Amino acid sequence: MGFEVKNKWGWLVTFNTFLIIMPVTGVLSTWGVIFVELQKEFPDLSDLEAGWIGGLAFGIMFAASPISTGLFKRFGHRIIAIIGTILCSIGLLASSFVPSPHLLFLTYSILMGVGSNFIDNTTLNLVGSYFPRKNSARSTCFATLGWSIGSLALNPGVEKLSTIIGWRGAFQVLSAGLFLLGMIACTTFKPPPHRCLDVLVDDPAEKQKEKLMPRKQRASSTSSRKKSVIEPMIADKHTIKDYVKMFVQTIQAPGILLWLFANIWMNLSLIFPFVNMIKFMTTIGIPESQGAFVLTVVGIADLLGRGSSAAFGDSLPFNTIYVYPICNTIMAGATFFLLIVKDIKGMYIFSAFIGYFIGVVNSMLFKACIDLFGAKILAEAWTLTLLGAGFGIAVGPTVAGAAYDFTGSFDIAFYVGGGMFALAALFTLMIPFVQRRKQWVPPRTMSRRESQAVIKARESVSDNMNSASETTNEEKSKEDMLNEDEESGVFIDVKEKNEKNVKPNDVVDQYVWVV
Structure with missing residues (x-):
């Protein structure tokens, strides 16, 4: 090799x-x-x-x-x-x-x-x-x-x-x-040619369908809306x-x-x-x-x-x-x-x-x-x-x-x-x-391994929440998790935390890892 x-x-x-x-x-x-x-x-x-x-x-x-x-x-x-x-x-x-x-x-x-x-x-x-x-x-x-x-x-x-x-x-x-x-x-x-994003697409119609599904299918549907994509790195103005x-x-x-x-x-x-x-x-x-x-x-x-x-x-x-x-x-x-x-x-x-x-x-x-x-x-x-x-x-x-x-x-x-x-x-x-x-932990970019671990953790939490309740606690728990990530020093650029204002196909959260 x-x-x-x-x-x-x-x-x-x-x-x-x-x-x-x-x-x-x-x-x-x-x-x-x-x-x-x-x-x-x-x-x-x-x-x-x-x-x-x-x-x-x-x-x-x-x-x-x-x-x-x-x-x-x-x-x-x-x-x-x-x-x-x-x-x-x-x-x-x-x-x-x-x-x-x-x-x-x-x-x-x-x-x-x-x-x-x-x-x-x-x-x-x-x-x-x-x-x-x-x-x-x-x-x-x-x-x-x-x-x-x-x-x-x-x-x-x-x-x-x-x-x-x-x-x-x-x-x-x-x-x-x-x-x-x-x-x-x-x-x-x-600039670096690519960045990797963890994208959660939040469509109200899809969420309504999930509520009518059995628990295992709901978890699979939620997971399918969360995916990793590579897209061009566009410099912000x-x-x-x-x-x-x-x-x-x-x-x-x-x-x-x-x-x-x-x-x-x-x-x-x-x-x-x-x-x-x-x-x-x-x-x-x-x-x-x-x-x-x-x-x-x-x-x-x-x-x-x-x-x-x-x-x-x-x-x-x-x-x-x-x-x-x-x-x-x-x-x-x-x-x-x-x-x-x-x-x-x-x-x-x-x-x-x-x-x-x-x-x-x-x-x-x-x-x-x-x-x-x-x-x-x-x-x-x-x-x-x-x-x-x-x-x-x-x-x-x-x-x-x-x-x-x-x-x-x-x-x-x-x-x-x-x-x-x-x-x-x-x-x-x-x-x-x-x-x-001051208990300062500097915000930083995530490695590929760390980002994959966060995705798995979120999917696991989503499964547990779906089995316990079909209320809006999912949104609140997700926001708590994002706050915990930020406090732990992981740099997560949240475009919209308040999901009440999220439109279909909006990016809810993203982070950059080293490609």
Whole structure:
């Protein structure tokens, strides 16, 4: 019996997400190289300004998630990913012609940042819709390997290109490559093709006939009206009112605000290696040429971290959330370690630790959202996650650059960064305790086995009710059962609970399982 891959199109979407994320985030992670080149061409450009250009692009990449989420829910994933690809390409091309570095706030920070968000947020949500439960960690971790591969390949690549054709020429090459690769990848970005529905057709005429039948025939008739069908997955056209309603519901989920602030604290320091690290190394006597190799170590370690998450993320012996206090505590120690680093060997040690755990926390972020808040509010919870990350990323490099401009040292930035990692560890550690106290069970999609069990249970209850009575208690019992399903954490989208208003052939209840 040969090996067969299930959900083939889902894995194709995952692979193409990896391909398109690779140049997008790879370009953003090379800002440390561009940072130094910019200050050579524009000597009056301060560390605060130069760091803010790159940091703001990173921040907008995450913070624009409420916009991109609303757009892909309304217009579909493919269109928004294509728009993102165009924005990134135009942003890089326009940046290569700016006469003043301050125009980079428009061409690079805003255009590149928004375009990157339209790609990253949209594609990862699409991957999550193909793998809402099984292989959720493997698929999202593999997709986000594009971060690591992009950083690993483009940091030395951009440094080499900048030496040969200048940073402007490097941006032009990257613009063309990103556009070509992105357009090819976007052709596969369509929603999951099918969903499976448990449909109960409720026709009053049929119910009247059932009352005249013997008990065994009534049970068979009821069962025949309840069937499983596969039909095309049609994307709902969400209105602004629907969108706001879902966000209000998401904010009420226990632990979501702790998760939001934990991501802010964590990302205040997480971006330092990609923006300020080469500048820091020049202050302790390490030449710029060696700085690019140190960033390569960050990329290799990041790759190993994401690979570990892909291999073991779906089979952890504990809840995914506990990954975050562990990793944040280690990253806090690594950041404090920079206070005593004085040579290249110390930088390699720091890069190996920080790179590995950056890879772990970033690749497991989507999986943690699924486990903490469930599939029903996943898009909104993920949007709030990226919003927190975006704020932290936008502010972090600014703090580091301002600290150096005013004191001539990065020490204050390291104290603040280590403290923020420690605070993030505390906040993430509190989340499972809060959810346990509130008895929170995240709503989720049902597996095929679970859905079949629910169908059998409902048929059994229907038989018992028919044998006991022919009154309207059947409707009441069915409603009670639906409420029990919702309380147990199973995501059931009930279109109409009040059967008094149900018309013939209406769908009374439905749920989606993984096909």
